[in-house]
Amino acid sequence: MRSAWTASNSAAEILRERRLRTISVAERNASATPFAMVVVRECAHMPEGSGRPLGRTLIRGGSLFDGTGTKAHPADLLIESDRIVEIAPSGVFDGRAVASTIDARGMTVLPGLIDAHIHVGREPDHDGRLYLDAGVTSARDTGGVLDNLRALRARALAGEWIGPRLRICGPLIDGAPTVWPAAMSFIVGEEGDGRNAVDQLAGKVDQIKIYSGVGPELVREIVARARDYGIPTTGDLAATRASEAIDAGIAGLEHASVAYADIVPVELQVSMRIFHEQSPAIWRRERNKGQAATDPSGPDARRLARQLADSGAWFDPTLVVLERLASLADPAVIEAPEVALATPAAQKMWAERVAGRKSAWTEADYATAHRAFEVELAFVGEAIAAGATILVGSDAPNPFVVPGWSLHRELELLVRAGLTPLQALTRATSGNATALGIAHMVGTLRPGKLADVLIVEGDPFADIRATRNVRHVLQGGVVRHSAVAVPARA
Structure with missing residues (x-):
């Protein structure tokens, strides 16, 4: 069946010969609050994430x-199937036989976004969908239980898990006492x-993450052995x-906060001992x-x-999580529309974090x-000005860092720090793909690459907030989502 897909200015719609089913956030999450005006529209006869590519599909009329x-x-x-086969000036493919046409007039067509810093967390089935709803088709998990992560990737290969294409770091290599549970920590000391x-x-892993308790000698040892x-x-x-x-x-x-020991005067620095002996809230306060x-x-x-620029080491600031942690009393953060998309369990944990703070x-x-966050943001600006290799990551699902949607806020903050929208979106696509070792598959829209495609309404190069206007998401040629929008932050 041929189909024509389009989007109005007020709400995206999929136009097909059969009826549409409308799902409100309240349907997906019983605890949703009234301010979350998010509408998802799905085709009744072609469920999202069915695992079946559309066949030969033409995306036409977009930028x-x-x-x-x-x-x-x-x-x-x-x-064609799961791959991009051809790109041509608008109108060249008109008249060619296709199974489906996506009308992208008035929209921007981009590679699927890549989140360079996530933790899959306790609810991967729910959160996997959120990433795709937001146009995030690949991600790097930067610390978790190895067996769980490998099992999740196996489920994805079998078509049993719908979520971003994963690269994994496995357990954090940390010193004692660890910050995170033993199941996701590999303790080193000698x-x-x-x-x-x-x-x-x-x-077993694609990359290795070294954590806060590891000293310089062991960092050198780990880096050298991993290089082997x-x-x-x-x-x-x-x-x-x-x-x-x-x-x-x-x-x-990882994190703009990693600069702390280098740029904060020694007499003003505090030890991680406060974190372990008193509390995380007191440690962060000091x-x-x-x-x-x-x-x-x-x-x-x-x-x-x-030094960052000259070395070529990538720098993944994750400004959005730092902003959230600095703003746990701010209604604009704790009552943001996308918060309602998180599970009730996640929202409960986040509320407890607010109370503890x-x-x-x-x-x-x-x-x-x-003020501390503004210093971190300004340092990222220094790194950008120096020419450092910036990645784009969110650190979801930390408190109020909603999977998928928070990457859009990260893009906004990186633009505020000094990247142009073009640079930010290049970093969130081909830049992240290169750092994650998946540039041969995704990150650019090129013939032969997997058809990971994000279509947004408007021009994100004029206003980066337009990336939130998600209209269609394809992952490997499969329609993972059509028509969800979260209001841009003012």
């Missing part, structure tokens, strides 16, 4: 951004432990400075004080930014947290 960094231009895209950890993970296997390493570090990890040859660094008093454009910050913080502490 095409291929992910390579060149500007979007009018072009049509032809898909010489040789790092090599042993890598030996046990080799062949050809496994990239990344780090969310505290006991090792970012500059030391770069000198050791680490492939990447940490923010030093961060807020730091010059993000000072000599130390500029030195680290230049309120018991340990004053109004002045919240103000300090906002």
